[in-house]
Amino acid sequence: MEILWIHISSYTLSQIEERLLCHGWDFCMENKVVNILEFETDIELNAMKIESQSHESVFLLFCRQLHNALQQLIRTAKNKKFSNLSDEELEAIKSLKSNENIVICKADKGNSIVILDKQSYIEKAQEILKGNQFQALNNSKFHQERENKLNKYIYSLFQEGIINQKLRLQL
Known part of the structure; x- marks a missing residue:
């Protein structure tokens, strides 16, 4: 068994x-x-x-x-x-x-x-429950920096012709 x-x-x-x-x-x-x-x-x-x-x-x-x-x-x-x-x-x-x-x-x-x-x-x-397994984010601009990085990547996809203008703006 x-x-x-x-x-x-x-x-x-x-x-x-x-x-x-x-x-x-x-x-x-x-x-x-x-x-x-x-x-x-x-x-x-x-x-x-x-x-x-x-x-x-x-x-x-x-x-x-x-x-x-x-x-x-x-x-x-x-x-x-x-x-x-x-x-x-x-x-x-x-x-x-x-x-x-x-x-x-x-x-x-x-x-x-x-x-x-x-x-x-x-x-x-x-x-x-104490939550010690998570680390606090030290950088208060973390989200803004991440958004800028994603926007640059999406723009590079648009320039290479992988996505069109409509999809770029939606993203």
Whole structure:
């Protein structure tokens, strides 16, 4: 299974938590059969595939029994929830959600999950919010100089016949 999580914290993940995180960020928990009619149709279509390979009376008996079993399953499915996660994985979700010392977030790229210590996450966020990563412009005429340079370049394009007068004035 492809690892879809990056662990950058002091918290030690259990095997079940690792397995849960391997599902990735886009994993969707399901707790019921979404479309019962579609499910029933899929079963019937698959049953029809064996019709040519079996005796007619055996196939009819099989279809009757399959239909009865399917109806019973549908009746119980309407009142029961099905999950695509094990009980252990559901417990792992609760455990990860209740852990106050870690932050779980989506990676900048891809379907990956990043696990960080909460304190280091807060420190990094504060560092970004301080804005020290940007330098102030020392030259107050920066924009004017840049505009003059662009105008000279556009004029040279006009003189070389690359652009016409109308486009030059628009630019």
